[in-house]
Amino acid sequence: MTLSKQEMPKQSYLVESEQILHSDIKKQIMQLFSLSSSSAENIDEFIDDISDNFISAGDASSDVDLDSLAAKFCDSKVPSQPANFENYLEYLVDNVIAHSIHTASPKFIGHMTSALPSFMQPLAKLMTAMNQNSVKIETAKSLSFYERQALAMLHRQIYNFSDNFYSEHIQNSQSTLGILTSGGTTANITAMWCYRNAVLGAKDDFFGVEKEGLTAALNFYGYKGAAIIGSELMHFSFDKAADLLGIGNRGLIKIPVDSNNRMRVRSLRQAVAKCLQENLCIIAIIGIAGTTDSGGVDPLLDIAKIACEANVHFHVDAAWGGPLIFSQQHRYKLAGIEQANSVTIDGHKQLYLPMGIGMLFLREPQMAQSIEKQASYTMRKGSFDLGKRALEGSRPGMALFLHAGLNLIGSKGYEFLIDEGIRKTQYMAARICAMPEFELLAEPDTNLLIYRYIPEPLRDVVAKKQLTEIDNLFISQFNERLQKSQRQAGRTFISRTMKSTTCFSQEISIVALRAVLANPLTTEDDIDAVLNDQIQIASEISLSAYNGLKNQDSLLDCVS
Numbered sequence: 001m002t003l004s005k006q007e008m009p010k011q012s013y014l015v016e017s018e019q020i021l022h023s024d025i026k027k028q029i030m031q032l033f034s035l036s037s038s039s040a041e042n043i044d045e046f047i048d049d050i051s052d053n054f055i056s057a058g059d060a061s062s063d064v065d066l067d068s069l070a071a072k073f074c075d076s077k078v079p080s081q082p083a084n085f086e087n088y089l090e091y092l093v094d095n096v097i098a099h100s101i102h103t104a105s106p107k108f109i110g111h112m113t114s115a116l117p118s119f120m121q122p123l124a125k126l127m128t129a130m131n132q133n134s135v136k137i138e139t140a141k142s143l144s145f146y147e148r149q150a151l152a153m154l155h156r157q158i159y160n161f162s163d164n165f166y167s168e169h170i171q172n173s174q175s176t177l178g179i180l181t182s183g184g185t186t187a188n189i190t191a192m193w194c195y196r197n198a199v200l201g202a203k204d205d206f207f208g209v210e211k212e213g214l215t216a217a218l219n220f221y222g223y224k225g226a227a228i229i230g231s232e233l234m235h236f237s238f239d240k241a242a243d244l245l246g247i248g249n250r251g252l253i254k255i256p257v258d259s260n261n262r263m264r265v266r267s268l269r270q271a272v273a274k275c276l277q278e279n280l281c282i283i284a285i286i287g288i289a290g291t292t293d294s295g296g297v298d299p300l301l302d303i304a305k306i307a308c309e310a311n312v313h314f315h316v317d318a319a320w321g322g323p324l325i326f327s328q329q330h331r332y333k334l335a336g337i338e339q340a341n342s343v344t345i346d347g348h349k350q351l352y353l354p355m356g357i358g359m360l361f362l363r364e365p366q367m368a369q370s371i372e373k374q375a376s377y378t379m380r381k382g383s384f385d386l387g388k389r390a391l392e393g394s395r396p397g398m399a400l401f402l403h404a405g406l407n408l409i410g411s412k413g414y415e416f417l418i419d420e421g422i423r424k425t426q427y428m429a430a431r432i433c434a435m436p437e438f439e440l441l442a443e444p445d446t447n448l449l450i451y452r453y454i455p456e457p458l459r460d461v462v463a464k465k466q467l468t469e470i471d472n473l474f475i476s477q478f479n480e481r482l483q484k485s486q487r488q489a490g491r492t493f494i495s496r497t498m499k500s501t502t503c504f505s506q507e508i509s510i511v512a513l514r515a516v517l518a519n520p521l522t523t524e525d526d527i528d529a530v531l532n533d534q535i536q537i538a539s540e541i542s543l544s545a546y547n548g549l550k551n552q553d554s555l556l557d558c559v560s
């Protein structure tokens, strides 16, 4: 790639020049909108080059530190003159692209964002060229029906209703089989919104929570408050939902999990009974299919049964684990998902779609009518406007990626991707168990793995299962330093989280390393390289850590 290097100031792409006349601005701006712009082709080539280099980078990121990065972005003036594109691109390469995360790198195995199939990039270009707005028919047209079709396909994969069911609802403007959102967060909030409005809906001379507000609704129905129940590992989108819907974070009831991160069913039963006793309105019970922390799957069948007995809506947050439904081998792990009133699945996680796609699926096609809104300029009753039963307004035609993914990858393709991810997770788990340097912290349900590094002097104690709370604090502190150093070095990447565990019959919280094995390009060699990188980094920090171990009291002070 050859960018012409003009006398460009290092700090800023903005070339301050003399006053440019109004007529010049007009010419320049109209040029930007012109179809025959001569620079457009060049730009395309540059961008393709930059993209290819970026995607094929092997390491996880650059080793720049965050403070010096922040310092690059401190100018808050809007440049008065249009910048030259080549200069701007050079600025972009040096300052932004050079320090972005290589999410497609085979050694970036710490988050739920990974490589994309190659057809997504050209489709993204097409989507921008078409610039549809899926909020309403008048700005999207065919895309609205196309989106409904793609959502119906996944609905069928989850619920597998009859042909008749799908012919009746797939393109019926009164029915909503799914809602396309910007992510799992919005999907989860939308589900809670539907249920709040349905549970506290209109009755007799009461117009429902939607019109009269939460206080009036609770009063009318004789409740003292409202609650959402799920495991303590619920994604924080439910905190947002409880807050936004007026339920309050105290109304989010968190049930403890077992050592494999699955909700304790007995505690759930007790919590439901307590809500009824205290006259709290249960908006929904949540089951998680693949927790964000550790990939654990809640006992969905048991939860479905409890929700059914209590006559409460059952929502499954399968943002991460949902695509296991494609796998003959692993689908059984989600047994019970088909009994959920609704299911969240993220497209931008294990469906390998670009960032910005989540979905909510509804068992009852009429459920979304509880959140329906009209607007006089559009969103008319009976219309196909997708925005009338959605939290979001204007949104891009992301259905393009979803529909293309389902067709170009297919259910067999998704099955392969899921099976591979889980196979590699089992490989990594076996490696961790075989290496004295590491301890596996939970048996993986899906393709997330939590483990930790054990500093040499404590390995015997771990083997004998005699770690004290102070030992654990020391190991946690060590792992936090290890993860931060690894992130800073940028060669490989693993994230970290907290896990609760029992230590001499006491509940304590420990730092865990978290691997996410979703990138199809990650090989067993890459996994070995990541673990070896951690051992290497650990050997560099162990000396100062020994000193900390000698003075455990002061260590306790600095951790707590």
Ligand SMILES: *Cc1c(COP(=O)(O)O)cnc(C)c1O
Pocket (backbone or CB within 6 Å): 112, 182, 183, 184, 185, 186, 188, 235, 237, 288, 290, 291, 292, 317, 318, 319, 320, 346, 358
């Ligand atoms: C990622 C995730 C979410 C949130 O989805 P976003 O797409 O990040 O908004 C919700 N729940 C679970 C279990 C997740 O893994």
